[in-house]
Amino acid sequence: MKPxxxxxxxxxxxxxxxxxxxPPYENPRKKTxxxxxxxxxxxxxxxxxxxxxxxxxxxxFSEPQRPRAEQSWWGYLRVKTANVPRLMQExxxxxxxxxxxxxxxxxxxxxxxxxxxxxxxxxxxxxxxxVRHFYLRDTRWSPRWLxxxxxxxxxxxxxxxxxxxxxxxxxxxxxVAWASKNSQIYNFVRQRPQDFVNCVYDDMPLEGLWxxxxxxxxxxxxxxxxxxxxxTSPPNK
Numbered sequence: 001m002k003p004x005x006x007x008x009x010x011x012x013x014x015x016x017x018x019x020x021x022x023p024p025y026e027n028p029r030k031k032t033x034x035x036x037x038x039x040x041x042x043x044x045x046x047x048x049x050x051x052x053x054x055x056x057x058x059x060x061f062s063e064p065q066r067p068r069a070e071q072s073w074w075g076y077l078r079v080k081t082a083n084v085p086r087l088m089q090e091x092x093x094x095x096x097x098x099x100x101x102x103x104x105x106x107x108x109x110x111x112x113x114x115x116x117x118x119x120x121x122x123x124x125x126x127x128x129x130x131v132r133h134f135y136l137r138d139t140r141w142s143p144r145w146l147x148x149x150x151x152x153x154x155x156x157x158x159x160x161x162x163x164x165x166x167x168x169x170x171x172x173x174x175x176v177a178w179a180s181k182n183s184q185i186y187n188f189v190r191q192r193p194q195d196f197v198n199c200v201y202d203d204m205p206l207e208g209l210w211x212x213x214x215x216x217x218x219x220x221x222x223x224x225x226x227x228x229x230x231x232t233s234p235p236n237k
Contacts, residue, residue, distance in 0.1 A: 091207025
């Protein structure tokens with residue numbers, strides 16, 4: 001029979017050991033994983049290397065209810081894909097996982113930057129002197145689309161606040177899609193919704209960035225803007 005003082009001492013040691021040991025669901029030898037090593041900066045490498053053609057162009061305003069002259073930034077989202085109807089069926093949307101962060105960059109607004117409302121290149125470069133470029137990619141093993149968002153801004157602060165993943169169809173003032181260079185299959189201009197045409201799916205509601213038509217309860221009245229034709233020329237390729 002053990003003395004009481006010995007039993008008390010053993011009991012205290014057991015309680016001390018149990019309080020200091022990790023819970024059974026914790027691994028005391030758990031290793032911390034290092035973050036994935038970032039690749040070097042390589043502006044637009046993935047998009048430029050793709051042989052796919054630009055089939056969709058979204059014209060995007062920071063404040064779509066205002067005319068272009070009052071925008072702090074505006075730009076174009078160009079999408080390369082081999083199957084526009086599939087993107088219509090599935091909807092086009094993206095999140096942080098789609099960002100090719102190491103491929104983005106900023107530069108002076110080039111003289112060739114498209115002026116959608118007939119403004120001269122001098123007008124564009126004077127009011128929006130810098131352009132920020134973002135690149136995105138479908139996360140599937142075989143990507144169904146690549147995207148290039150180029151935004152012209154009044155200053156660096158305006159461009160620094162752009163978050164592509166926060167863009168919605170409300171920011172889109174025009175969208176044009178082509179089956180081939182001279183075969184337009186989708187055209188929507190916000191201030192002329194009555195002229196909308198979808199040659200593939202007519203009035204089928206479209207999800208994601210597609211501006212029109214939207215599912216019931218997700219509609220928005222066309223904004224009255226001063227700009228005439230925003231972007232009606234076919235893609236470069």
